[in-house]
Amino acid sequence: MHVLETKDLTLAYGDQIIIDHLNITIPYGEITVLIGSNGCGKSTLLRSMARLLKPQSGAILLDGETMMKLPTKDIAKKLAILPQGPVSPEGLTVLQLVKQGRYPYQKWYQQWSSKDEEIVQNALQSTGMAELSERLVDSLSGGQRQRAWIAMTLAQDTNTILLDEPTTYLDLTHQIEVLDLLFELNEKEKRTIVMVLHDLNLACRYAHHIIAVKDKTVFAHGKPEDIVNRKLVQNVFNLDCEVVADPVFGTPMCVPYGKGRNLNGVKDNIVPVHA
Amino acid sequence: MRKYTSVRAFREKFSFLVDRKAFKYNIYFLIFLGVIFLLSAGMGEQIFSPWKVINILFGNSSSFESMIVQSFRMPRIIISILVGVSLAVAGAILQSILRNPLASPDVTGITGGASVAVVLFLALFSNESNVLTVSIHWMPLAAFIGATIIAFLLYILAWKNGLSPFRLVLIGIGLWALTKALTNLFMILGPIVQASQANVWITGSVYGVNWSNVQILAPITIILLIIAFIMTRHLNIQELGEDIALGIGSKVERQRLGMLLLSTALIGSAVAFAGGIGFVGLMAPHIARKLVGSSFGNLLPLSAIIGAVLVLLADTIGRTLFLPVEVPAGVFTATIGAPYFIYLLYRQRNA
Amino acid sequence: MQLHNRNRKIAGLVLGFVLLLIVNFLSLVLGYTDLTINTVIDAFNHFDGSNEHIIIQDVRLPRALIGTVVGASLAIAGALLQALTRNPLASPDILGFNAGASFFIVIALMLFSITSLQATTWIAFLGATIAGLLVYFLGSIGRDGMTPIKMTLSGAAIAALFGSLTQGLLVMDESALDQVLFWMSGSVQGRKLEILLSVLPYIVIGIIIALAMANKINILTMGDDVAKGLGQRTGFVKLTAGIAVILLAGGSVAIAGPIGFIGIVVPHVVRTFIGNDYRWIIPYCGILGGIFLVIADIGARYVLMPEEVPVGIMTALVGIPFFIYIARKGGKLA
Numbered sequence: 012m013h014v015l016e017t018k019d020l021t022l023a024y025g026d027q028i029i030i031d032h033l034n035i036t037i038p039y040g041e042i043t044v045l046i047g048s049n050g051c052g053k054s055t056l057l058r059s060m061a062r063l064l065k066p067q068s069g070a071i072l073l074d075g076e077t078m079m080k081l082p083t084k085d086i087a088k089k090l091a092i093l094p095q096g097p098v099s100p101e102g103l104t105v106l107q108l109v110k111q112g113r114y115p116y117q118k119w120y121q122q123w124s125s126k127d128e129e130i131v132q133n134a135l136q137s138t139g140m141a142e143l144s145e146r147l148v149d150s151l152s153g154g155q156r157q158r159a160w161i162a163m164t165l166a167q168d169t170n171t172i173l174l175d176e177p178t179t180y181l182d183l184t185h186q187i188e189v190l191d192l193l194f195e196l197n198e199k200e201k202r203t204i205v206m207v208l209h210d211l212n213l214a215c216r217y218a219h220h221i222i223a224v225k226d227k228t229v230f231a232h233g234k235p236e237d238i239v240n241r242k243l244v245q246n247v248f249n250l251d252c253e254v255v256a257d258p259v260f261g262t263p264m265c266v267p268y269g270k271g272r273n274l275n276g277v278k279d280n281i282v283p284v285h286a
Numbered sequence: 287m288r289k290y291t292s293v294r295a296f297r298e299k300f301s302f303l304v305d306r307k308a309f310k311y312n313i314y315f316l317i318f319l320g321v322i323f324l325l326s327a328g329m330g331e332q333i334f335s336p337w338k339v340i341n342i343l344f345g346n347s348s349s350f351e352s353m354i355v356q357s358f359r360m361p362r363i364i365i366s367i368l369v370g371v372s373l374a375v376a377g378a379i380l381q382s383i384l385r386n387p388l389a390s391p392d393v394t395g396i397t398g399g400a401s402v403a404v405v406l407f408l409a410l411f412s413n414e415s416n417v418l419t420v421s422i423h424w425m426p427l428a429a430f431i432g433a434t435i436i437a438f439l440l441y442i443l444a445w446k447n448g449l450s451p452f453r454l455v456l457i458g459i460g461l462w463a464l465t466k467a468l469t470n471l472f473m474i475l476g477p478i479v480q481a482s483q484a485n486v487w488i489t490g491s492v493y494g495v496n497w498s499n500v501q502i503l504a505p506i507t508i509i510l511l512i513i514a515f516i517m518t519r520h521l522n523i524q525e526l527g528e529d530i531a532l533g534i535g536s537k538v539e540r541q542r543l544g545m546l547l548l549s550t551a552l553i554g555s556a557v558a559f560a561g562g563i564g565f566v567g568l569m570a571p572h573i574a575r576k577l578v579g580s581s582f583g584n585l586l587p588l589s590a591i592i593g594a595v596l597v598l599l600a601d602t603i604g605r606t607l608f609l610p611v612e613v614p615a616g617v618f619t620a621t622i623g624a625p626y627f628i629y630l631l632y633r634q635r636n637a
Numbered sequence: 638m639q640l641h642n643r644n645r646k647i648a649g650l651v652l653g654f655v656l657l658l659i660v661n662f663l664s665l666v667l668g669y670t671d672l673t674i675n676t677v678i679d680a681f682n683h684f685d686g687s688n689e690h691i692i693i694q695d696v697r698l699p700r701a702l703i704g705t706v707v708g709a710s711l712a713i714a715g716a717l718l719q720a721l722t723r724n725p726l727a728s729p730d731i732l733g734f735n736a737g738a739s740f741f742i743v744i745a746l747m748l749f750s751i752t753s754l755q756a757t758t759w760i761a762f763l764g765a766t767i768a769g770l771l772v773y774f775l776g777s778i779g780r781d782g783m784t785p786i787k788m789t790l791s792g793a794a795i796a797a798l799f800g801s802l803t804q805g806l807l808v809m810d811e812s813a814l815d816q817v818l819f820w821m822s823g824s825v826q827g828r829k830l831e832i833l834l835s836v837l838p839y840i841v842i843g844i845i846i847a848l849a850m851a852n853k854i855n856i857l858t859m860g861d862d863v864a865k866g867l868g869q870r871t872g873f874v875k876l877t878a879g880i881a882v883i884l885l886a887g888g889s890v891a892i893a894g895p896i897g898f899i900g901i902v903v904p905h906v907v908r909t910f911i912g913n914d915y916r917w918i919i920p921y922c923g924i925l926g927g928i929f930l931v932i933a934d935i936g937a938r939y940v941l942m943p944e945e946v947p948v949g950i951m952t953a954l955v956g957i958p959f960f961i962y963i964a965r966k967g968g969k970l971a
Contacts, residue, residue, distance in 0.1 A: 087535025
């Protein structure tokens with residue numbers, strides 16, 4: 012069964028077509044990562060899957076139902092989105108922020124049921140933010156802040172979470188921190204996670220499923236070890252490289268050609284031998 | 287220590303999370319408001335002690351004393367409180383939908399729209415000897431209409447595939463400038479008597495209000511406030527930004543329109559009775575935010591109380607300090623407001 | 638239709654200057670008492686003390702010259718502010734400079750009865766400086782620093798602040814209201830030539846600084862970090878340009894009261910013609926600003942004849958639709 016499915020989906024900003032008649036499916040219970048070069052439309056695709064952008068034509072199906080026909084609150088109970096670089100209002104504590112994730116379930120007279128409390132506490136626990144729940148979001152480090160936002164999407168209690176570049180502006184340590192968290196959420200709670208990532212190597216390491224976007228459509232999709240190879244990187248990123256196995260994880264790892272210091276003794280550019 | 291208390295009743299049909307600190311601040315400021323209320327009712331040409339005021343309010347006094355307090359001072363005090371509450375809540379709402387802590391009723395032109403309407407009203411309905419040809423009681427209606435027209439202009443001009451906070455702010459400033467120019471124009475064209483009459487009004491004053499004003503304003507304000515408090519959770523969501531609000535299942539555009547209308551109604555009704563009392567809509571939410579943070583469940587009630595304190599304080603000072611001259615409340619909200627605001631800036635600068 | 642060629646830009650400047658002379662001349666001729674060209678010439682060559690000649694020499698001439706100078710200063714001040722704040726909607730009125738200067742002048746007038754021209758001018762500078770500093774502090778608070786929108790809002794807040802303080806003062810003194818009201822809306826009418834002459838030196842200094850700094854400002858508009866990287870002492874450049882703005886805006890307010898929107902409209906029009914090079918923007922702004930204000934002033938005589946409309950209201954009514962148009966476009970530079 013598929014969580015999300017696009018049917019002849021066309022996305023556009025004004026006259027400019029970004030995605031053209033696309034048909035893809037997002038597998039249930041896995042981590043799917045969208046990759047592609049800058050401006051290829053992967054973020055646009057993700058946003059449309061979260062109904063932040065209306066399709067020009069075609070449709071997106073959520074659990075088999077056309078998304079545009081569903082009430083927005085019903086969607087919010089099935090699917091959460093964390094946009095890129097969210098900015099919290101000044102003077103909001105972590106708890107106050109995370110609590111907002113309960114919005115689709117609440118009424119004006121019913122804003123803190125025991126279920127709300129339980130789910131918010133769980134979200135804080137699983138993101139490791141319970142200790143920090145009284146802190147102001149402003150005062151947190153980049154990684155903590157991102158975890159707070161992820162906790163908010165968890166409080167939405169959805170099966171599917173969409174994230175647009177959850178690691179931007181974070182240093183490597185915090186990138187791993189955030190991705191490990193998402194990986195765990197998938198492992199333990201079987202949540203479907205769809206995200207856009209810039210770093211191909213991290214994408215291969217964490218994703219069960221990769222969708223490579225290029226020229227308004229999908230160039231390839233599948234398990235990283237099946238589809239990520241030299242040809243894919245050449246086509247999708249316009250970059251020549253060697254794809255080797257990650258020495259630690261064994262997942263595909265891309266080593267770009269080009270200039271640079273070479274301790275193996277070869278001078279000048281390293282160019283592919285089999286070019 | 288836990289800083290929150292969960293309030294649940296009727297098998298959880300009703301449930302809220304109460305922030306203890308915010309609750310405490312609300313109580314403090316309510317008490318403060320009560321104190322000013324008693325002092326204000328006791329001050330003027332005839333001075334009564336707060337104890338005496340309480341006695342008068344419970345009817346244990348001469349008819350003369352009770353007339354001063356009940357008929358003259360009390361309507362004025364109540365209007366001050368209502369106006370302060372309205373402006374503060376409207377300011378907080380505007381700051382949320384415009385996602386900017388510097389937004390306020392003044393600089394979106396909505397107050398200005400009311401000013402133009404009043405100046406125009408004075409100019410159109412006066413005969414050669416500067417006597418109004420219609421009842422002055424129509425003036426609040428004119429002010430309300432003026433505020434509404436500007437709010438609609440703001441909405442229409444800022445609309446372009448939706449309402450962006452960015453365009454709302456900038457176009458609000460443009461409209462504000464427009465209303466200033468028009469007000470000046472009409473004031474210059476009319477005779478000076480009207481100009482000074484209009485000027486008192488533009489500065490903002492609760493001078494000369496009576497119980498019938500209270501009867502009109504009180505129900506309006508209370509209904510609008512109830513709506514505002516029901517909307518708090520939407521306000522919280524608005525502050526998180528458009529994408530997140532949409533993702534979380536809120537109908538952002540529709541709520542933005544609703545809240546804009548709500549704040550217009552609050553501003554319009556306040557301005558109609560008290561003129562353009564400035565800075566309350568900017569300051570009150572700002573002070574409240576400093577004390578309890580920006581979650582609207584905490585922010586909105588405290589802003590409201592602080593707004594009431596500010597206007598009541600300003601009016602009390604204005605009518606007592608320079609006796610027999612009365613200084614409009616708006617002068618004091620500006621003179622208290624301005625230095626305080628600058629002090630806030632200064633502190634934030636060093637923080 | 639941008640002028641790319643250097644010669645064309647010079648030609649445009651000359652043409653503008655001629656146009657400025659023409660509108661100045663029209664300003665002498667047109668009005669409630671329409672005069673002929675001959676009368677104007679006679680008034681200067683063979684002054685005979687007739688009513689017409691007096692009108693020309695004492696009323697119309699100062700008015701035209703003041704319009705030219707104030708228009709030029711405000712337009713240049715606007716262009717400088719837009720560069721300094723990197724905000725296309727910045728101008729002396731939106732950022733509160735005018736309101737600050739007005740407030741201090743009204744205080745001086747009402748509380749200390751200061752009417753001397755020199756003192757008024759310096760008080761205007763003081764007011765403009767204080768307002769400018771406040772807006773700067775207010776606008777740079779917060780995480781994301783000095784964004785255009787915060788700058789604009791804080792300017793409006795400060796303008797509102799000084800505006801209501803001024804209003805409050807006027808409420809307490811009705812006789813002063815009459816005196817100040819016309820001035821507060823911004824007007825070039827009824828001012829003597831001496832007012833212009835006493836403020837002119839400061840304005841000239843302001844314009845010279847602006848012209849001298851033009852090239853440095855070009856670099857500054859690429860952003861602080863880039864400018865620093867290119868070896869510019871950005872603090873110094875900003876300070877000097879800031880002083881120029883205060884001289885120009887404060888000086889204009891001292892002469893004519895707060896006249897709005899020239900500082901937004903004119904630089905935008907200029908940019909569509911000659912691009913973003915401040916070495917050209919500044920002189921063009923000077924000339925176009927002068928033309929704009931003199932024309933607005935002529936218009937102000939006719940709109941509600943025989944009543945005069947303060948020219949500040951005219952510029953606002955022309956400028957605000959323009960402002961809203963820019964805001965709708967997303968606040969991008971033209």
